[in-house]
Amino acid sequence: MTPSNAQIWHERLAFDRDHIWHPYTAFGQGPPIFPVVAADGVRLTLADGRTLIDGMASWWSVIHGYNHPALKAAMQAQLDRLPHVMFGGLTHEPAIELARTLVGLLPDPLERVFFADSGSVSVEVAVKMAIQYWLGRDQPHRQKLVTIRRGYHGDTFGAMAVCDPETGMHGWFNQHLTAHHFVPAPTIPFHHQPDERQLEQAVAPLRELLAEHGHHLAALILEPIVQGAGGMRFYHPALLQRMHQVAREHELLVIYDEIATGFGRTGKLFAMEHAGLVPDIVCLGKALTGGTMTLAATVTSAHIADTISQKGPLMHGPTFMANPLACSSALASLRLLQTGAWQKQLARLEAGLERGLAPCRKLAGVAEVRVLGAIGVVECVAPVDMNRIQAAFVAAGVWVRPFGKLVYVMPPYVMDDADVAQLTAAIYTVLEDQGPTP
Ligand SMILES: *Cc1c(COP(=O)(O)O)cnc(C)c1O
Numbered sequence: 001m002t003p004s005n006a007q008i009w010h011e012r013l014a015f016d017r018d019h020i021w022h023p024y025t026a027f028g029q030g031p032p033i034f035p036v037v038a039a040d041g042v043r044l045t046l047a048d049g050r051t052l053i054d055g056m057a058s059w060w061s062v063i064h065g066y067n068h069p070a071l072k073a074a075m076q077a078q079l080d081r082l083p084h085v086m087f088g089g090l091t092h093e094p095a096i097e098l099a100r101t102l103v104g105l106l107p108d109p110l111e112r113v114f115f116a117d118s119g120s121v122s123v124e125v126a127v128k129m130a131i132q133y134w135l136g137r138d139q140p141h142r143q144k145l146v147t148i149r150r151g152y153h154g155d156t157f158g159a160m161a162v163c164d165p166e167t168g169m170h171g172w173f174n175q176h177l178t179a180h181h182f183v184p185a186p187t188i189p190f191h192h193q194p195d196e197r198q199l200e201q202a203v204a205p206l207r208e209l210l211a212e213h214g215h216h217l218a219a220l221i222l223e224p225i226v227q228g229a230g231g232m233r234f235y236h237p238a239l240l241q242r243m244h245q246v247a248r249e250h251e252l253l254v255i256y257d258e259i260a261t262g263f264g265r266t267g268k269l270f271a272m273e274h275a276g277l278v279p280d281i282v283c284l285g286k287a288l289t290g291g292t293m294t295l296a297a298t299v300t301s302a303h304i305a306d307t308i309s310q311k312g313p314l315m316h317g318p319t320f321m322a323n324p325l326a327c328s329s330a331l332a333s334l335r336l337l338q339t340g341a342w343q344k345q346l347a348r349l350e351a352g353l354e355r356g357l358a359p360c361r362k363l364a365g366v367a368e369v370r371v372l373g374a375i376g377v378v379e380c381v382a383p384v385d386m387n388r389i390q391a392a393f394v395a396a397g398v399w400v401r402p403f404g405k406l407v408y409v410m411p412p413y414v415m416d417d418a419d420v421a422q423l424t425a426a427i428y429t430v431l432e433d434q435g436p437t438p
Pocket residue numbers: 118119120121123152153154155223228229257258259260285286
């Protein structure tokens with residue numbers, strides 16, 4: 001007798017549970033996981049045939065929806081021609097056209113592109129660039145960075161060292177992590193116009209730190225406007241401007257990590273546009289390929305790239321650097337963004353998320369609801385019970401993956417109003433059922 005689909009998946013899931021690490025999990029603990037067999041548009045299909053409306057866009061990346069014909073066609077053509085070739089001493093059309101398009105989309109003077117294979121690696125490269133820039137200027141003592149608390153920049157050691165010390169688990173690895181400088185997390189919310197006194201108060205710790213240590217620091221690194229995995233916090237552009245300006249006064253390079261915010265997510269093509277600022281180095285990733293493959297980029301100015309190069313080569317070169325298949329998908333994704341359709345999609349999503357999540361404000365277990373662009377966050381008063389809530393969301397027909405106190409969504413831009421309404425209604429219902437967490 002041939003085993004049923006259910007029996008096959010029962011065995012596979014048992015194997016998965018016993019042998020495979022998933023992100024941020026321990027063996028034998030944590031909520032159940034769900035097998036996905038296909039995805040199209042904004043819907044995931046599970047092995048048992050159920051479909052879920054995807055609120056996560058696979059961690060910010062699937063901006064145009066799954067199985068997009070333009071991305072698929074670009075990748076299929078590239079697959080037949082050249083799925084991969086080393087980037088040392090060789091180059092190819094997808095990398096060149098992607099870099100050309102990126103440079104065109106980014107503000108001046110960002111024009112020198114390093115392709116990395118993940119967001120974390122692009123942060124490593126940015127840190128390396130900043131240090132080597134100062135070597136090129138004969139200031140080898142400028143090696144450390146300053147950042148704001150509640151940040152998230154990736155899971156490799158260099159990136160971890162600038163993540164929030166608590167959520168980044170610095171205590172577990174402190175023998176191994178560079179001790180950078182931290183100032184308090186931004187306190188002025190995006191939708192709250194600060195006065196001069198509030199701004200100066202908020203930036204004072206950075207001012208004081210740089211007055212004392214500024215001449216020893218290489219760079220300020222931060223996520224502009226939206227702090228992602230460190231707390232899903234949205235802060236005011238005027239505060240970003242003030243921090244940027246203070247860093248500049250002490251000649252620090254400014255690194256923006258736009259890995260989560262880049263490519264339209266916050267309502268601007270890049271979050272830096274909310275503040276009208278341009279950093280010295282920007283990190284891009286996540287949505288770069290439209291969510292098909294992993295690819296990231298670290299982009300800087302000609303001046304900085306040339307100063308770095310005075311010292312010698314930039315010693316970084318991932319095996320799969322500028323993978324042509326990933327570049328072809330990224331190029332197709334950027335072409336879709338260039339049509340400008342994302343702006344209407346973002347405005348519609350922002351309104352839909354605000355409308356749909358607003359009722360959560362009156363739930364007892366909810367501390368705050370905030371929406372910016374295509375990001376909707378319901379912050380609970382206590383950490384949610386992942387075992388219960390994950391299953392409840394799936395039962396409600398949506399894919400939402402909370403962490404800690406945060407139930408949040410960042411849907412594919414193509415999600416229509418009916419699906420946004422269903423997604424947000426499911427969040428309301430599940431949070432109402434779960435009640436205030438004890
Ligand atoms: C996800 C993320 C990273 C890390 O990217 P990976 O591709 O997971 O290595 C870095 N910075 C920010 C802001 C991110 O959201």
